Amino acid sequence: MTFDAMFNAQLQVLKDEGNYRYFKELERKCGKFPRAADHTEDGSTRDVTVWCSNDYLGMGQHPKVVEAMCEAVRRTGTGAGGTRNISGTNHDHLLLEAELADLHGKEAALLFTSGYVSNWAALSTLGSRLPDCVILSDAGNHASMIEGIRHSKARKVIWKHNDVADLEAKLAALPSNVPKIVAFESVYSMDGDICPMREIVEVAEKYGAMTYLDEVHAVGLYGARGGGVSEQEGLADRITLIEGTLGKAYGVVGGYITGSAALCDFIRSFASGFIFTTALPPAVAAAARTSIRHLKESETERQQQRRQVARLRALLDREGIPHMANESHIVPVMIKDPVKTRMLADYLMDEWGIYVQPINYPTVPKGTERLRFTPSPLHSDADIDHLVSALSHLWRQCALAHAVA
């Protein structure tokens, strides 16, 4: 069997299950978000409305952010030119790290090339270098955390998703003298549910465990200055490490951790995924910093987003279209079959110019396939009306289950 034949055999399994992924080819249009051009298979393009972006507030096209990036490209060039250690640390990186430390009220911050890498590198370093460390990981944690923990070879204990009693039982069963890390997220991306943060922090403190919090779907969006759910709940100072991203609400790219100076210096000094990689372009850092600073001051985007999220939910309720209840900005509509989910998404795109990516395995467990809508402050009332009309039409036409009133 040739290598290509081996590859194709495994790809065929995905195709047979309906889990093979077709990427939509878009052209983002700065100033027109959530509109984008869809490149169709026949080579033509047409405008569609994007309903599944993680540029949650449209900051990726904010004039100040766009201007900051262009200014910095013209000032510093297009790349960093090296790893952070070997000529790659620029003034713009340090300004951004100071901004991030301030955002979360921490002593220090450390930038990574992505949120995935920040989780993977930080958890694999902590787990591998703290002797006898045990990592207690929420069952719903993101792939980047799972892979980081796995890579660390530390002992892993999975606790039931958002279940503090289970977490406590598992903490209590561990020896008191081993280092423990409780790893969890604030907003879970696919269900949009928010963790019981205060209870988790209190239990972790009771057992002397470090808290590792992923706020990637919350930074910029929650808290008076966009510091995430930990800021909103007044808990940031009690959390050991807060991890976040520059690629979602902040509209650029990159990831980071914040915490004590010793913690950040430790990861900086030992994490392979931090040390051996080219630094982010200074222009990316400059754009991200501008976005963070804007959202520290401005509530406008957050308030308008909340209004549009509430409006979408109310109209879905009115039409009896079932969506998952949660306290966040993420509106999942469950379909529970990969082929049907794709069919609905294709229909929305082809007939209604609505782009929502079918969410399938491995992003969600098999049997929980869904459409995941992320209303932004830039989705107009008319956009929402159009979406709900389309879904209502589909629900009638396809005889899909309605919510029981």
Next chain:
Amino acid sequence: MTFDAMFNAQLQVLKDEGNYRYFKELERKCGKFPRAADHTEDGSTRDVTVWCSNDYLGMGQHPKVVEAMCEAVRRTGTGAGGTRNISGTNHDHLLLEAELADLHGKEAALLFTSGYVSNWAALSTLGSRLPDCVILSDAGNHASMIEGIRHSKARKVIWKHNDVADLEAKLAALPSNVPKIVAFESVYSMDGDICPMREIVEVAEKYGAMTYLDEVHAVGLYGARGGGVSEQEGLADRITLIEGTLGKAYGVVGGYITGSAALCDFIRSFASGFIFTTALPPAVAAAARTSIRHLKESETERQQQRRQVARLRALLDREGIPHMANESHIVPVMIKDPVKTRMLADYLMDEWGIYVQPINYPTVPKGTERLRFTPSPLHSDADIDHLVSALSHLWRQCALAHAVA
């Protein structure tokens, strides 16, 4: 012991060994490369000449590349807004992937957020999903390859660095029917040596092994169109997978693999590090593509770089300053002690305005600490004279070993 105390204890070991890292804070100045501003500890700045950048050809400030990035930021915004699957695939990504496939004469290419991630994700996916796979890894391979192989949990066999006889002995000792991957680099970054590619390919072919080639320190720099050593040697079509970076000679950021359509689709469909991360900004893709296209056509930068590399080596030889012999653009001057290497680097910076980062563990093995110079086409003859004067002065002053004529 608190967590901070545990972190500080391990950091103290680095400090005691002389391996603790101090990042130099630079400001790259677009249009002035290799000059940059150094932010000193007292808060002042002054101009220095960077001698250790991996922006090997200064493409990070090329007017066409700078313009392409700014144009694309203004056209598409500052970020991709999602993973490749969920609204993050943009037309600019696909144009870049087509450009990369063409660069290496392959059917397809796949972009990653960094070269580190491309190696880690591709090798961990291949090693974990090809049943009974054995990965034969050159002893000098980069951390990203080592971590990818480790993460795959596949059986790993390390062969002596650039030793084809050892590779063949190890291939011959394996069962004939298991999938084998020979993983190696073209240009090794810290010694600057180049692999015996033809012999490696021939041995791999003899034993039916896949070849996995990292060309990150070669793309843009070798081959008539910048396709790397594999292009220069006419071997690209015989190599299964060629991995490269957009963050060194191309002057931007990001990584990629190229290979058969089935291979790229396989990694695209199964690699956690590809699936679960925000796509690179379309503007990064546009800038990288412009850089690649320029270096496909233009030999000017490569020729001038070679001239300056040869000039530096000749002057070092004249002064009897020992440097490692190799066929590449990388000029390592061995010091073999971390404290002494740092002292020399500090002196070059403070007294001569020459920035070369001391290279220490874990980037190189302990006892092989060095200064690593990377002359670019933009280092002038006067820059080289100034560097050699400084080194000659240091060698005399510090009674360092001279090369034996």
